Amino acid sequence: MRRNVPIYLVALSVVAVMGYPSKGAAMDLDATPRMTVVYNDLTSARHFSSNAQNYTTLLLEDEKGILYVGARGAIFSLNSTNIADGSHHIIDWKVSPERRAECLKKGKNNKTECYNHVRLLQRLNATHLYACGTFAFHPLCTYIDTNKFTLPTHFEEGKEKCPYDPAHGYTGLIVDGSLYTATRYEFRSLPDIRRNRQQRILKTEESPLHWLNDADFVASVLVRESMGSYLGDDDKIYYFFTERAGEESASIFDKTQVPRVARVARVCKNDIGGKKILQRKWTSFMKARLACYIPYYEILKDVYSLNNGDWRSTVFYAAFSLSAQWRSMEVSAICRYNISEVRTAFQGTYMEYQDSSRKWSQYNGEVPAPRPGACINNRARKAGYNTSQDLPNSVLDFIKLHPLMYEEVKPVDGAPLLVKKNVIYTQVAVDRVRALDGKVYDMLFLGTGNGRIHKAVVLGSKVHIIEDIQVSRVPQPVETLIISKKQRSLYIGTRSGVLQLPLSNCRRYISCFDCILARDPYCGWDGEKCRELAETPERSRMIQDVLRGNMGCLNNSSQATPVQKNRTVLRGDDVLLPCEQTSNLARAMWLVNGTEVLTEDGQGHFRMGVDGLLLTGTQLEFSGEYQCYAEENGLQALVASYVLSVLPEQLVPQLSPTMPQQSWYSPSSANGDGKFIYIAVITVLGGLCFVLSVVLLYVSCLQKRKGKYSLGVPQASSVELQTVSSNCMGKGSPEEEEEDDLGIFPDGCLQIIPGEATTLSSPSKEAPPAPPPPPPPLPAEFTNGIPTLPNMLRKMNGNSYMLLRQNEEPCTSPLYNSFTEELSKILEKRKHTQLVEKLDESSV
Numbered sequence: 076m077r078r079n080v081p082i083y084l085v086a087l088s089v090v091a092v093m094g095y096p097s098k099g100a101a102m103d104l105d106a107t108p109r110m111t112v113v114y115n116d117l118t119s120a121r122h123f124s125s126n127a128q129n130y131t132t133l134l135l136e137d138e139k140g141i142l143y144v145g146a147r148g149a150i151f152s153l154n155s156t157n158i159a160d161g162s163h164h165i166i167d168w169k170v171s172p173e174r175r176a177e178c179l180k181k182g183k184n185n186k187t188e189c190y191n192h193v194r195l196l197q198r199l200n201a202t203h204l205y206a207c208g209t210f211a212f213h214p215l216c217t218y219i220d221t222n223k224f225t226l227p228t229h230f231e232e233g234k235e236k237c238p239y240d241p242a243h244g245y246t247g248l249i250v251d252g253s254l255y256t257a258t259r260y261e262f263r264s265l266p267d268i269r270r271n272r273q274q275r276i277l278k279t280e281e282s283p284l285h286w287l288n289d290a291d292f293v294a295s296v297l298v299r300e301s302m303g304s305y306l307g308d309d310d311k312i313y314y315f316f317t318e319r320a321g322e323e324s325a326s327i328f329d330k331t332q333v334p335r336v337a338r339v340a341r342v343c344k345n346d347i348g349g350k351k352i353l354q355r356k357w358t359s360f361m362k363a364r365l366a367c368y369i370p371y372y373e374i375l376k377d378v379y380s381l382n383n384g385d386w387r388s389t390v391f392y393a394a395f396s397l398s399a400q401w402r403s404m405e406v407s408a409i410c411r412y413n414i415s416e417v418r419t420a421f422q423g424t425y426m427e428y429q430d431s432s433r434k435w436s437q438y439n440g441e442v443p444a445p446r447p448g449a450c451i452n453n454r455a456r457k458a459g460y461n462t463s464q465d466l467p468n469s470v471l472d473f474i475k476l477h478p479l480m481y482e483e484v485k486p487v488d489g490a491p492l493l494v495k496k497n498v499i500y501t502q503v504a505v506d507r508v509r510a511l512d513g514k515v516y517d518m519l520f521l522g523t524g525n526g527r528i529h530k531a532v533v534l535g536s537k538v539h540i541i542e543d544i545q546v547s548r549v550p551q552p553v554e555t556l557i558i559s560k561k562q563r564s565l566y567i568g569t570r571s572g573v574l575q576l577p578l579s580n581c582r583r584y585i586s587c588f589d590c591i592l593a594r595d596p597y598c599g600w601d602g603e604k605c606r607e608l609a610e611t612p613e614r615s616r617m618i619q620d621v622l623r624g625n626m627g628c629l630n631n632s633s634q635a636t637p638v639q640k641n642r643t644v645l646r647g648d649d650v651l652l653p654c655e656q657t658s659n660l661a662r663a664m665w666l667v668n669g670t671e672v673l674t675e676d677g678q679g680h681f682r683m684g685v686d687g688l689l690l691t692g693t694q695l696e697f698s699g700e701y702q703c704y705a706e707e708n709g710l711q712a713l714v715a716s717y718v719l720s721v722l723p724e725q726l727v728p729q730l731s732p733t734m735p736q737q738s739w740y741s742p743s744s745a746n747g748d749g750k751f752i753y754i755a756v757i758t759v760l761g762g763l764c765f766v767l768s769v770v771l772l773y774v775s776c777l778q779k780r781k782g783k784y785s786l787g788v789p790q791a792s793s794v795e796l797q798t799v800s801s802n803c804m805g806k807g808s809p810e811e812e813e814e815d816d817l818g819i820f821p822d823g824c825l826q827i828i829p830g831e832a833t834t835l836s837s838p839s840k841e842a843p844p845a846p847p848p849p850p851p852p853l854p855a856e857f858t859n860g861i862p863t864l865p866n867m868l869r870k871m872n873g874n875s876y877m878l879l880r881q882n883e884e885p886c887t888s889p890l891y892n893s894f895t896e897e898l899s900k901i902l903e904k905r906k907h908t909q910l911v912e913k914l915d916e917s918s919v
């Protein structure tokens with residue numbers, strides 16, 4: 076059934092076969108978030124948690140300003156204006172000890188399963204919510220009076236409405252008083268789409284064909300298709316899930332495994348089942364393949380639906396990841412579907428199962444009337460079929476055997492909007508905003524499996540990821556996302572709590588360029604600041620350029636130009652001129668005396684890194700004005716500016732006595748007093764090496780004890796070396812000021828000396844510095860998510876630079892608080908730096 080296998084599949088397959096790290100072509104399939112925001116920078120976020128866990132069910136009532144949260148053993152009512160204001164209410168709904176004992180007796184996991192996981196929270200009527208919980212493998216449901224907000228005394232059996240297992244995919248909706256749920260309900264039972272309460276109870280058919288095969292549900296959506304329908308059509312509920320695909324041949328990667336595919340199914344709201352055939356079963360169940368065209372079989376993670384008031388404008392945004400066969404490779408994709416495309420598939424031809432060949436194929440025979448699976452509409456009513464119970468047997472028999480459609484639902488433009496490697500998107504929420512240009516943009520908020528939100532804007536058939544926001548201190552999946560337009564907030568449910576994040580934080584963009592380049596439809600430059608459009612009534616003077624992301628700022632130069640800094644070094648020494656780019660998409664461009672620095676200057680004296688320009692073996696003629704520009708999307712902004720003075724070595728003896736701690740001159744110049752200093756330095760260095768060796772010895776011992784799968788210290792410290800410089804930059808420590816007063820070398824806080832044994836032409840060989848330790852082999856798991864790490868480390872070791880800080884101030888920046896953050900930041904950046912492209916493998 077693989078028609079139209081697009082170029083996409085081929086392209087990504089090639090990438091997969093070639094493996095990581097992939098360069099060039101592969102980059103086009105991988106969008107880079109422009110900015111990385113770490114947890115500690117989330118100043119305007121609000122956090123709610125209690126001693127409960129698993130905050131997986133959110134229900135927002137925007138008009139009332141209340142966010143209901145279903146967690147493990149509790150339901151909360153929070154003020155959606157500020158979920159952390161302390162005014163919350165709690166319903167404790169825990170499992171009784173007897174029930175818990177029973178659950179444990181069934182052999183369930185006492186750490187996760189034998190609890191009451193609240194899985195359903197829906198508004199029932201003006202006064203009551205309907206809630207269901209797994210209740211230690213004995214599901215219960217209840218009515219909650221929202222005015223009292225206390226635990227009711229009466230409970231209903233929940234086994235038809237709620238899964239037993241908290242880990243099973245589940246989706247539930249209350250539509251006009253009826254409860255529509257889809258999951259695998261009882262232990263070991265088949266998956267099912269059910270309707271309960273009020274209307275007649277309905278299920279999916281299980282014989283002779285299973286309408287659902289090991290389905291894992293992610294979402295359900297009501298589309299009011301009866302509204303304004305001249306056909307007298309019915310409202311429909313759409314279901315999104317992944318299931319085993321009977322119609323597909325076995326996977327080309329694993330012949331034993333039946334492939335799983337993404338599906339969309341739908342039922343009609345006024346279906347009441349058949350009279351004799353399909354009694355208490357849906358007569359309107361139809362399903363179709365949901366294709367996103369990432370190889371090879373896609374797992375659906377989440378679906379979000381939105382429209383502009385008319386159901387005909389409904390679009391579905393779906394998040395996919397690769398299925399198990401591809402676990403060695405993490406890839407996610409976002410696809411967009413029009414409701415019209417979905418409807419077209421359901422109006423197309425059917426598939427049929429051939430018992431003889433045991434295969435599904437297109438059905439080309441006669442189709443009875445009224446059309447099987449269609450809702451009862453005006454035409455059916457005119458023919459005398461007022462309800463599904465009136466349908467003729469021929470139609471009902473046909474429905475029983477033809478639940479699957481031949482056509483697949485293709486994404487808009489026939490390709491994913493976004494493909495991203497090394498990430499699993501678990502959740503998607505979408506906001507629609509009108510920008511200054513009068514156009515409407517869809518803003519995607521994508522939750523990841525490791526506690527991050529990717530905020531992105533849809534630009535035609537492309538997606539620009541504005542920010543990669545860390546929303547959890549520890550990596551944990553984002554379980555639920557809800558957007559409040561009224562509060563302009565995003566609510567994020569995780570295992571450990573709920574986070575309320577403003578949809579935008581324009582103040583993060585510090586200049587007009589930054590504001591424009593971000594392409595954030597929520598933000599505009601008002602001449603002084605980047606601010607929220609929604610908070611700015613006077614918009615005529617605001618600047619914004621979502622579409623191109625580079626217009627408007629050029630002649631409005633109210634930019635703060637960076638302070639020019641002086642740097643002084645001795646001839647032959649090395650110096651790093653720091654230049655931190657806030658944008659992962661920016662390329663650093665350096666001008667010396669007004670002309671661009673070329674990294675291939677023949678001698679390799681200049682090297683561009685992610686955090687600055689490294690000059691090695693400085694010569695007197697290297698003095699001059701150095702300017703660092705951030706080049707992004709055709710714009711160039713000055714980020715840092717230096718005046719470098721290279722001094723001849725002769726000056727050193729006069730300077731060194733006053734600054735004995737500054738051990739950074741060339742050994743050849745040592746004479747007189749200098750000799751004493753020199754020996755002192757050697758001693759200090761020797762001591763340092765000794766300490767380092769001891770530490771390394773200790774660490775290697777420690778590592779052996781920890782087992783071979785821990786990341787060793789050498790890597791961590793190597794990565795630290797890379798950015799230590801920028802952390803120190805601009806920190807006016809007392810020592811630094813003192814130096815300024817003395818008028819000698821008013822430089823920044825770091826200095827580089829070669830740290831490799833061979834480059835230290837030391838006259839006395841008493842203290843040979845320890846060679847840098849080779850990085851320990853990476854465990855197989857790590858070569859997946861962070862494939863580029865080894866190269867980076869080898870690079871660092873190959874260069875063997877030790878960065879020594881002049882001041883002893885601990886370099887703790889809030890920007891860098893964990894190894895993984897550091898790593899992800901570096902990995903994003905390194906794709907765009909020349910240093911990486913010129914990776915010298917021979918330096919291993």
Ligand SMILES: *[C@@H]1O[C@H](CO)[C@@H](O)[C@H](O)[C@H]1NC(C)=O
Nearest residue numbers: 139140141154155156157160
């Ligand atoms: C939520 O808090 C805001 C401001 O603190 C207050 O005005 C509002 O009444 C509160 N809403 C509810 C439902 O308590």
Ligand SMILES: *[C@@H]1O[C@H](CO)[C@@H](O)[C@H](O)[C@H]1NC(C)=O
Nearest residue numbers: 175179183184185186187189
């Ligand atoms: C779960 O069971 C294990 C032993 O089977 C026990 O050590 C542990 O304390 C139990 N945990 C809880 C939360 O009851």
Ligand SMILES: *[C@@H]1O[C@H](CO)[C@@H](O)[C@H](O)[C@H]1NC(C)=O
Nearest residue numbers: 199200201202203204218219
């Ligand atoms: C809402 O439903 C509950 C439970 O069925 C019922 O007790 C209550 O009276 C209903 N409220 C309204 C306003 O209909």
Ligand SMILES: *[C@@H]1O[C@H](CO)[C@@H](O)[C@H](O)[C@H]1NC(C)=O
Nearest residue numbers: 128129187192241242570571
């Ligand atoms: C609930 O949270 C715990 C950790 O807090 C996690 O181990 C467990 O898998 C979660 N359960 C579900 C059903 O998400």
Ligand SMILES: *[C@@H]1O[C@H](CO)[C@@H](O)[C@H](O)[C@H]1NC(C)=O
Nearest residue numbers: 456458459460461462464465
């Ligand atoms: C369908 O409804 C119409 C009018 O509402 C009625 O005349 C007709 O008999 C009904 N048909 C059936 C089969 O019940």
Ligand SMILES: *[C@@H]1O[C@H](CO)[C@@H](O)[C@H](O)[C@H]1NC(C)=O
Nearest residue numbers: 387388413415416486487488
């Ligand atoms: C999807 O719908 C939009 C507007 O609703 C339309 O512009 C577009 O052409 C449609 N695309 C497809 C593939 O139907």
Ligand SMILES: *[C@@H]1O[C@H](CO)[C@@H](O)[C@H](O)[C@H]1NC(C)=O
Nearest residue numbers: 602616626627628629630631
């Ligand atoms: C400068 O900013 C003003 C609004 O503040 C805008 O109207 C004008 O077009 C801008 N100039 C340029 C050259 O972009």
Ligand SMILES: *[C@@H]1O[C@H](CO)[C@@H](O)[C@H](O)[C@H]1NC(C)=O
Nearest residue numbers: 626627628629630631632711
């Ligand atoms: C800025 O404006 C001046 C005239 O005011 C114009 O000559 C110049 O080309 C503009 N520069 C850019 C980069 O738009």
Ligand SMILES: *[C@@H]1O[C@H](CO)[C@@H](O)[C@H](O)[C@H]1NC(C)=O
Nearest residue numbers: 638639640641642718815821
């Ligand atoms: C840098 O040196 C120049 C003279 O060479 C001096 O005028 C300027 O003030 C110095 N800047 C700083 C920041 O020290």
Ligand SMILES: *[C@@H]1O[C@H](CO)[C@@H](O)[C@H](O)[C@H]1NC(C)=O
Nearest residue numbers: 667668695696697698699700
């Ligand atoms: C920059 O200009 C100064 C004098 O104007 C010159 O001495 C120096 O060598 C120049 N630097 C470079 C790197 O060209």
